[in-house]
Amino acid sequence: MEPLRICYALKLIGGGLWGSARHTLEADIPTIVCRHASGLELPCIPPTYMKGLLRRTLEEVVHKLVELGIVSSRDIVTKLFGPLTPMGEAAEALPSNTVIAPLYPIKSAEDARRLANLEPLSYLRSSEHLAAPSTYREPHVRLDDRRHSAAAGALYHELRVVPHTLFYGEVLHYPQSESEALDAARALLISLSLLNYRYVGRTTPARIAVIRVEPAKIAEDQLVAHVMKLRSIDELG
Amino acid sequence: MKGVEAFRVSIQLLTPTIITSLAGYRGMSYSVVSSYIPGSMVRGALFTRMLLERLLNEKTINEESLRPRHAVSPALYVPHWLDKALPFSSVSFAHALAYTLKSGRDGGSVYSLGLDRLLDAVRKGVDVQRALSELIFEHSLRMDCKAYSEALERPDKSLVAVFRSSTEARPAQGLTIARKGGSWLAVSPERGIYAETAVDRARGSAAHGALYAYEYIVPGSRFVALLSAEEGSPIAEALNSLSGCIEVRIGRGTGRGFGIARMCIERLGSDERSELENEEVRSGEIVALCALSPLATLTPLPEPVAPSVGAIDVKVFGSKAGRFDVIAVLGRGTQLYTGWSYRTRSPKLPIKANTPGTIVIARVTQVSELLRETALAGINELSSQGMSFVKILTRDYIPEG
Numbered sequence: 001m002e003p004l005r006i007c008y009a010l011k012l013i014g015g016g017l018w019g020s021a022r023h024t025l026e027a028d029i030p031t032i033v034c035r036h037a038s039g040l041e042l043p044c045i046p047p048t049y050m051k052g053l054l055r056r057t058l059e060e061v062v063h064k065l066v067e068l069g070i071v072s073s074r075d076i077v078t079k080l081f082g083p084l085t086p087m088g089e090a091a092e093a094l095p096s097n098t099v100i101a102p103l104y105p106i107k108s109a110e111d112a113r114r115l116a117n118l119e120p121l122s123y124l125r126s127s128e129h130l131a132a133p134s135t136y137r138e139p140h141v142r143l144d145d146r147r148h149s150a151a152a153g154a155l156y157h158e159l160r161v162v163p164h165t166l167f168y169g170e171v172l173h174y175p176q177s178e179s180e181a182l183d184a185a186r187a188l189l190i191s192l193s194l195l196n197y198r199y200v201g202r203t204t205p206a207r208i209a210v211i212r213v214e215p216a217k218i219a220e221d222q223l224v225a226h227v228m229k230l231r232s233i234d235e236l237g
Numbered sequence: 238m239k240g241v242e243a244f245r246v247s248i249q250l251l252t253p254t255i256i257t258s259l260a261g262y263r264g265m266s267y268s269v270v271s272s273y274i275p276g277s278m279v280r281g282a283l284f285t286r287m288l289l290e291r292l293l294n295e296k297t298i299n300e301e302s303l304r305p306r307h308a309v310s311p312a313l314y315v316p317h318w319l320d321k322a323l324p325f326s327s328v329s330f331a332h333a334l335a336y337t338l339k340s341g342r343d344g345g346s347v348y349s350l351g352l353d354r355l356l357d358a359v360r361k362g363v364d365v366q367r368a369l370s371e372l373i374f375e376h377s378l379r380m381d382c383k384a385y386s387e388a389l390e391r392p393d394k395s396l397v398a399v400f401r402s403s404t405e406a407r408p409a410q411g412l413t414i415a416r417k418g419g420s421w422l423a424v425s426p427e428r429g430i431y432a433e434t435a436v437d438r439a440r441g442s443a444a445h446g447a448l449y450a451y452e453y454i455v456p457g458s459r460f461v462a463l464l465s466a467e468e469g470s471p472i473a474e475a476l477n478s479l480s481g482c483i484e485v486r487i488g489r490g491t492g493r494g495f496g497i498a499r500m501c502i503e504r505l506g507s508d509e510r511s512e513l514e515n516e517e518v519r520s521g522e523i524v525a526l527c528a529l530s531p532l533a534t535l536t537p538l539p540e541p542v543a544p545s546v547g548a549i550d551v552k553v554f555g556s557k558a559g560r561f562d563v564i565a566v567l568g569r570g571t572q573l574y575t576g577w578s579y580r581t582r583s584p585k586l587p588i589k590a591n592t593p594g595t596i597v598i599a600r601v602t603q604v605s606e607l608l609r610e611t612a613l614a615g616i617n618e619l620s621s622q623g624m625s626f627v628k629i630l631t632r633d634y635i636p637e638g
Contacts, residue, residue: 003289021432021450035429037251037456047252047494048433082492096492102252121484124251124456125499174289 007116015160027159038127045103103169116212209233253453272413276623305621312462348638426458531590558607561599568595
């Protein structure tokens, strides 16, 4: 079976923050910084975040998708993201059939189209399209629950990525059958599409654009084509 | 048996990679093996990809697991100054007689106590333990004298300078070492820590007590391994038909974006092959066998090599290649390999093995042409899981201190 590949872009419409455990003098809560294979260090969206978001979004709507006949079974969540294990228990050792790669900031929508035409995941090793976005400090103050005014000593700063930054990422899925490939494509595209209506980081709103879906046979599916048209990169502005 | 085809496997990590060495409390934190990737992981990543690309089918993989005609060495870390590395030649494991200086005044160079002199003494009939203790004593004395005389030649001639020139050493066995100029340096990739918290599904915020962290190897790190297969076997044919590089997934958390790597496979040239082939040995000769990976012998169950084992039968892809009588084993203990088989969906047979760099002093009792290939194809079928690669040393590859 040919792998399913979805190339997508994400444009921030507010300041972007993905919490990091790193200590810095710049802010109390800095956004996460990733090391690219080329050696560059730049703000990124970790795939662990994206996987959690996509899984959760799909879990919320999967019953409706089954009802409407868009996907054949609710098992698609497990097929895409693995079995859910109760807290504290070891996960079942199964090979994952889905790869969610990190999202890196890029210069323009044109770059996103160019990357989507290259080999899968080639953006992870080439740095020419990358653009380190600016960051800014956003001050916050926690409110005192009783007084409803600023709590003493509760001023803190967040380090956020500037709005309008464009990120590029890819999702690969290795299906076991053709019907699974179609279900997976539909489920992933709908999850991605729904991220327009929720935060993709810490109070971080964004718009999603789907740039390319492979194999071509899947991209021709009516629903897939419709979502791609609806979430075209030209619509991001 | 047909000949052995050998390939270099170059790996570049594209995302953070977790090669679990130790799982902490309730499995919530992980430390990584950083300076090499076990051969079994390299094989798993490659075979999975070949299966997906339909270069191999499940039947072939099952046959190769039961009767292996291939070998995969551990992938060793390649430092930035080496453009193209060859395992066990420009990068290798430090052997049991290797050490580094604690003071670090020589930039992490690795020295040897002198395997050549040890072998000479054993060949003359000196007991191994006695020869080794004399070697260590002489060596320390010589190193101290050299360091102190250098310190006293300094203009200040102070006692501080003498103390700073301490030659206190620490064993280096099993460290990944890389050639730089005429010396060997201990190397390891940069590591980072990634913290995550599980989300409580009811509250949608961080779950109580569920903060956990992974240690990872940073993206951009490079590794190199050896892969060999019997000429004409399905694996050799599939490797020959692979063009360019492929993306593979290695280690833990690959669904979450960890462990994405680029793997390039190329056939070894004749010069590179000859560097890895053993020199000719004669029956009755005393040699040192240096473990280039975890080392276990099959009796018939896998067990670490020890004098009590008696003899080691060498088989290359199932064909008898030679035999050694074990005289002594020099090394720092054993390690336990455990794993999970995706093929059988069950735990693998745990294997206790000597650590990489272990030196086995042995007498050659049977020789054949295939004995030259032990660094490429291993000494038994465990080489298909990244174990039992051995180089027959007639002279030391690490310079004396």
